[in-house]
Amino acid sequence: MTVLQTVAGGLVGTVVLTSVLRAATELHLTRIDLPFLLGTAVTADRTRAKALGYALHLLFGELFALVYLALFAAVGRHDWWLGALFGAGHGVFAGTALINVLLPLVHPRMGNDVSDATEVALMEAPGFLGRNYGPQTATVGLAAHVLFGVTVALFLGPG
Amino acid sequence: MRNDGAPAAEGRSRAGGQASAVPAPRREGGFLPLRSYAALGDGRSIALVAEDGAIDWLAWPNLDSDAFLAALLDPGRGGSFTVAPVEAYTVHRRYLPGTDVLETVFHTASGSVRVLDALTFKGRRLGPMRELQRRVEGVTGSVSMAWSVDVRFGFGQRRVRLGRRAGVPVATAGAEAVAVLPVNAGMPSTVDGRICGAFTTTAGSRSVVALCGAFGEPLVLPTAADLEERFDFTVEEWRRWSGTLACHGPWDDSVLRSALVLKSLIFSPSGAVAAAATTSLPELIGGARNWDYRYSWVRDAAFTLGTLLRLGCTPEAEAYFWWLLQATQLTHPRLQPLYRLDGGPRARERVLPVQGYRDSRPVRVGNAAATQLQLDSYGELMDCVWLHVQAGGTLDPDIGRRLAQVAELVADRWREPDAGIWEVRSAPRHFTHSTMMCWVALDRADRMASLGLLPSGRQSHWRTEAAACAAFVEQRCYSARVGSYTRSAGSDDLDASVLLGLLAGYGDSTSERWRATVAAIRRGLGRGDLLQRYTGEDGLAGGEGAFVACAFWLAQALARTGQVAEAAALVDRLVALTNDVGLLAEEIDPETGDFLGNLPQGLSHLALISAAAEVSALLDAP
Known part of the structure; x- marks a missing residue:
C-alpha cells in the first residue's frame, strides 16, 4: 500500500470515472461534464476549458485517491468493497456538498439561487445531486464514484 | 449593435422585383406554403423561419439531429418558436446584405417593428453550445408583441421537462437542454407546456428572446451584452466571408x-x-x-x-x-x-x-x-x-x-x-x-x-x-x-x-x-x-x-x-x-x-x- 500505487490507482480510477460519465452522456442519461465545469472556472475559451478541465479533474482525482489512502491506513485494510463504500460516500459528498454548494460558490461563471442572467455569463448550476443535468445524474455519478473507489483499492493490492 | 439601420430596403418580391409588404400569411391546418420560409444557418444547423414569425424547423446540435422545433412536419406536436405582433400586420422580409441574418419587418396600425433572426457563431467569449437569437427593435409607434417557445425534443416524441435555472426557463430531455432567455421581452410564463411572454415596443426599443442549447453538457446562460456582441460578430463574419466571393454578372x-x-x-x-x-x-x-x-x-x-x-x-x-x-x-x-x-x-x-x-x-x-x-x-x-x-x-x-x-x-x-x-x-x-x-x-x-x-x-x-x-x-x-x-x-x-x-x-x-x-x-x-x-x-x-x-x-x-x-x-x-x-x-x-x-x-x-x-x-x- 504505497503512494505510488495510490497515484496509479487515482489516475486509472479518474479515467474510469470520466469514461462512465461520458458514456452516460452519450446514452442521454445526463448532461454532466466535469472537465467542462472545472475548466470554465479557469477560462472562458471552450476548447481550452475542456483541455484544462481534464487536467484539473485528473489532479483532483489524485488528491482524492490520497485521501482514500489515508482512510485505508486509518482503518487498517483496503478491500475492494471498502473502496466501493468510500466511493459511495465520495459520490454522495460530490453530489450534495461539492458540486451543489461548493462549486457554485467558487466558480466565477456559475449561477446560484440569487443570480440573474443580466450580470455575468452563467453556467447552469448542477442543483441537488446534479439533477439539473438530468434526473439520472445522481445514479450515474454514484456508480462512477463507486468504480473509482474500487479501482483505487484494487491498485493497492490484496486487502 | 451594428447592422443596417434602414429596414427592408433591399428585399425582393416573389416576382423578383422590389418588394412591398404583404399581408400576414394564413395558416391552413397549421401549415404555411413552403415558399414562406427563410433559412438561418451557422455551419452546424439550419432554422426555417416563416413569414408569420414562427420558426417551424430547427435540429440541434447538428443539422441531421432529431429536430426539437418541427411544426413544419407536425403543427400539433412538432414544436415552434414564434415572435410576432398581437394585432394584424403586413410583413416584409430580406436578409441583411451579405449575411444569413434575416430581417422581418411587421407593420401594424399602431407602429412597426423589425425582428432580426440569427443562429449565432460562437464568438470570442464563453457562450452556449448552440444559440438562436431573435432581436426585436421598435421602429415606429408602439407595437404589442407576443412570443412563445414550444420545445419538443426528438420530433415531438420525447417527454419534455420544464424547469428554471437562475430564473431562466429551461426545457430538458435526457442529455438535451434548451434555455429560453428573454431580455427586455416581458416576464416568461409557462402555459400548456409552452414558455411564453409579451411586451410592447416603442421607437428605438430593443428586446431579445434567445434560445441557448446544451447537449451533453451544462447550459451556458449568456448576458445581454454577450448576446449583442455575438450577434454583431455573426453579422461581421458573414460579411467577411461573403466579401471574399467572386459573384459577378447579371444574376x-x-x-x-x-x-x-x-x-x-x-x-x-x-x-x-x-x-x-x-x-x-x-x-x-x-x-x-x-x-x-x-x-x-x-x-x-x-x-x-x-x-x-x-x-x-x-x-x-x-x-x-x-x-x-x-x-x-x-x-x-x-x-x-x-x-x-x-x-x-x-x-x-x-x-x-x-x-x-x-x-x-x-x-x-x-x-x-x-x-x-x-x-x-x-x-x-x-x-x-x-x-x-x-x-x-x-x-x-x-x-x-x-x-x-x-x-x-x-x-x-x-x-x-x-x-x-x-x-x-x-x-x-x-x-x-x-x-x-x-x-x-x-x-x-x-x-x-x-x-x-x-x-x-x-x-x-x-x-x-x-x-x-x-x-x-x-x-x-x-x-x-x-x-x-x-x-x-x-x-x-x-x-x-x-x-x-x-x-x-x-x-x-x-x-x-x-x-x-x-x-x-x-x-x-x-x-x-x-x-x-x-x-x-x-x-x-x-x-x-x-x-x-x-x-x-x-x-x-x-x-x-x-x-x-x-x-x-x-x-x-x-x-x-x-x-x-x-x-x-x-x-x-x-x-x-x-x-x-x-x-x-x-x-x-x-x-x-x-x-x-x-x-x-x-x-x-x-
Missing part, C-alpha cells in the same frame, strides 16, 4: 444568396455539404415521395466542388474534397450514393409517427437509397478529383492507387443495370446518364494516368472500356424516333439527367445529337420554364412537381450548344422563381408556383450558380 444577387445557402449547408466539422436542411417535405402534397435529405450525395460532388472553386471558396472546396475521399474510403472501392455528414456510411431509414407536411406521409428519417447501386456516382467522384487537380490540387500516390481501383471497378461493372441518379425504386435498368457518367469516370482516370497521378498499368483497358461505354450510349441510348438520348437503353422515355452528360463533357456539345436532345428534352419534359425529371415509371405511386435543378441544367445546356441568348432569357425567368428572400426548394409546382420537396435545396442553388456563371461568361465572351 450576382441570386448567386450570392445561393452561395450563402451553400455555405449554410456545409457541415463545418467535416466539410460535407448536406443536400438540404430538412426531411420529408413532400414532392407531391399528400404523396409518399418524402425523403430525408440531410446527407451528402456523391452525385453532387463535381457540381459542388466546381461551384465552390468558381466562387473562390478554396478552403471549403478543399475541405469538401478531402471529406469526400475520407468518407468513400469506408466503402472503397464501392461507392454509396450518399454518406452521413460526419462521413459515416450508415443511414438506416425509419418512419416517424408524425402528421407530415399537409398530411404527406410517411415522414422518414434516414435514407434507404444509401444501399442502392448508382453507377453515375463513380463518374461524379472522378470528375470531382479531376476538377481538384485542374485547380492545382495534389494527389498522393496512395490516393492515386485508390482511384485506380475505383476506375477498375467501373470498367468491370458499367454493363450492370442500376438505380440511376433519381434513385428509382423500380427494377434496375441501364440508365443512359449512368453509362455516360461511367464514361466520364474512365475518361478522367485515363487523363489523370497520363499526368502520372494514377498508376498507368491499366490505362489502355480504361480507354477501351470508355470507348465501349460511348458505343453503348450511341447505339442503345439514342432514339432516332424521339430525336434524343433517352432515359435508358432501348427506351423512348426522356430524362433531364442526360443533360448532365453534356455538361460533364460527354460527346461533342456542338453535335446534332446533343442539339436535338436539348430541344427534345425541353419540348417533352417542359412544364413552362421548368422541367419534370423524366417520363416513365419509377416504382413509386403518385406524381411530383418540376425539378428545379433540371431547368438550370437546361439553361446551361442551351448555352453549351450555342443558344446563349435563349439560355440567358431562361436564367432570367428561373431566378425570378425564388421566394421573397431568394431561396429555392427541390421542386416547384408548375401550376401554382408552390415549392415542393426539401428546402433549401443545395442542388437547386448549385445549379443556379453553375448556370449563371457559365451563361454570364458566354455573354461576356467576344
Whole structure:
C-alpha cells in the first residue's frame, strides 16, 4: 500500500470515472461534464476549458485517491468493497456538498439561487445531486464514484 | 449593435422585383406554403423561419439531429418558436446584405417593428453550445408583441421537462437542454407546456428572446451584452466571408444568396455539404415521395466542388474534397450514393409517427437509397478529383492507387443495370446518364494516368472500356424516333439527367445529337420554364412537381450548344422563381408556383450558380 500505487490507482480510477460519465452522456442519461465545469472556472475559451478541465479533474482525482489512502491506513485494510463504500460516500459528498454548494460558490461563471442572467455569463448550476443535468445524474455519478473507489483499492493490492 | 439601420430596403418580391409588404400569411391546418420560409444557418444547423414569425424547423446540435422545433412536419406536436405582433400586420422580409441574418419587418396600425433572426457563431467569449437569437427593435409607434417557445425534443416524441435555472426557463430531455432567455421581452410564463411572454415596443426599443442549447453538457446562460456582441460578430463574419466571393454578372444577387445557402449547408466539422436542411417535405402534397435529405450525395460532388472553386471558396472546396475521399474510403472501392455528414456510411431509414407536411406521409428519417447501386456516382467522384487537380490540387500516390481501383471497378461493372441518379425504386435498368457518367469516370482516370497521378498499368483497358461505354450510349441510348438520348437503353422515355452528360463533357456539345436532345428534352419534359425529371415509371405511386435543378441544367445546356441568348432569357425567368428572400426548394409546382420537396435545396442553388456563371461568361465572351 504505497503512494505510488495510490497515484496509479487515482489516475486509472479518474479515467474510469470520466469514461462512465461520458458514456452516460452519450446514452442521454445526463448532461454532466466535469472537465467542462472545472475548466470554465479557469477560462472562458471552450476548447481550452475542456483541455484544462481534464487536467484539473485528473489532479483532483489524485488528491482524492490520497485521501482514500489515508482512510485505508486509518482503518487498517483496503478491500475492494471498502473502496466501493468510500466511493459511495465520495459520490454522495460530490453530489450534495461539492458540486451543489461548493462549486457554485467558487466558480466565477456559475449561477446560484440569487443570480440573474443580466450580470455575468452563467453556467447552469448542477442543483441537488446534479439533477439539473438530468434526473439520472445522481445514479450515474454514484456508480462512477463507486468504480473509482474500487479501482483505487484494487491498485493497492490484496486487502 | 451594428447592422443596417434602414429596414427592408433591399428585399425582393416573389416576382423578383422590389418588394412591398404583404399581408400576414394564413395558416391552413397549421401549415404555411413552403415558399414562406427563410433559412438561418451557422455551419452546424439550419432554422426555417416563416413569414408569420414562427420558426417551424430547427435540429440541434447538428443539422441531421432529431429536430426539437418541427411544426413544419407536425403543427400539433412538432414544436415552434414564434415572435410576432398581437394585432394584424403586413410583413416584409430580406436578409441583411451579405449575411444569413434575416430581417422581418411587421407593420401594424399602431407602429412597426423589425425582428432580426440569427443562429449565432460562437464568438470570442464563453457562450452556449448552440444559440438562436431573435432581436426585436421598435421602429415606429408602439407595437404589442407576443412570443412563445414550444420545445419538443426528438420530433415531438420525447417527454419534455420544464424547469428554471437562475430564473431562466429551461426545457430538458435526457442529455438535451434548451434555455429560453428573454431580455427586455416581458416576464416568461409557462402555459400548456409552452414558455411564453409579451411586451410592447416603442421607437428605438430593443428586446431579445434567445434560445441557448446544451447537449451533453451544462447550459451556458449568456448576458445581454454577450448576446449583442455575438450577434454583431455573426453579422461581421458573414460579411467577411461573403466579401471574399467572386459573384459577378447579371444574376450576382441570386448567386450570392445561393452561395450563402451553400455555405449554410456545409457541415463545418467535416466539410460535407448536406443536400438540404430538412426531411420529408413532400414532392407531391399528400404523396409518399418524402425523403430525408440531410446527407451528402456523391452525385453532387463535381457540381459542388466546381461551384465552390468558381466562387473562390478554396478552403471549403478543399475541405469538401478531402471529406469526400475520407468518407468513400469506408466503402472503397464501392461507392454509396450518399454518406452521413460526419462521413459515416450508415443511414438506416425509419418512419416517424408524425402528421407530415399537409398530411404527406410517411415522414422518414434516414435514407434507404444509401444501399442502392448508382453507377453515375463513380463518374461524379472522378470528375470531382479531376476538377481538384485542374485547380492545382495534389494527389498522393496512395490516393492515386485508390482511384485506380475505383476506375477498375467501373470498367468491370458499367454493363450492370442500376438505380440511376433519381434513385428509382423500380427494377434496375441501364440508365443512359449512368453509362455516360461511367464514361466520364474512365475518361478522367485515363487523363489523370497520363499526368502520372494514377498508376498507368491499366490505362489502355480504361480507354477501351470508355470507348465501349460511348458505343453503348450511341447505339442503345439514342432514339432516332424521339430525336434524343433517352432515359435508358432501348427506351423512348426522356430524362433531364442526360443533360448532365453534356455538361460533364460527354460527346461533342456542338453535335446534332446533343442539339436535338436539348430541344427534345425541353419540348417533352417542359412544364413552362421548368422541367419534370423524366417520363416513365419509377416504382413509386403518385406524381411530383418540376425539378428545379433540371431547368438550370437546361439553361446551361442551351448555352453549351450555342443558344446563349435563349439560355440567358431562361436564367432570367428561373431566378425570378425564388421566394421573397431568394431561396429555392427541390421542386416547384408548375401550376401554382408552390415549392415542393426539401428546402433549401443545395442542388437547386448549385445549379443556379453553375448556370449563371457559365451563361454570364458566354455573354461576356467576344
